[in-house]
Amino acid sequence: MVRNDSPLVLDGNATAGLLQEIFTLEITTARLQCGTCGYIGAVGSLRAYAIPMGAVLRCTNCDGILMRAVHTPRGRSLDMTGADCLRF
16 A cells, blocks of 8 residues: 555646547547446447537447536536546
8 A cells, every 4th residue: 555645646737648648649549348238349439429518428239328528618527437448
């Protein structure tokens, strides 16, 4: 277990470079694994249900919700509760 005063414990800002590299990649070619059935497919192959403020992406195998993306006046939100893993 790592203690909080260890030099190995940093705040989230330390991951800015890594996360910026990940989130600027072409998302539609990334592979997403469904948390319900285990199916793995490209984000671009998922079924998208779009509304003016965002979208819901569902698994093409079991129809489980993998991703919710919303754009509101208060900001953007991404929920990936239904996904096990996103690979670039």
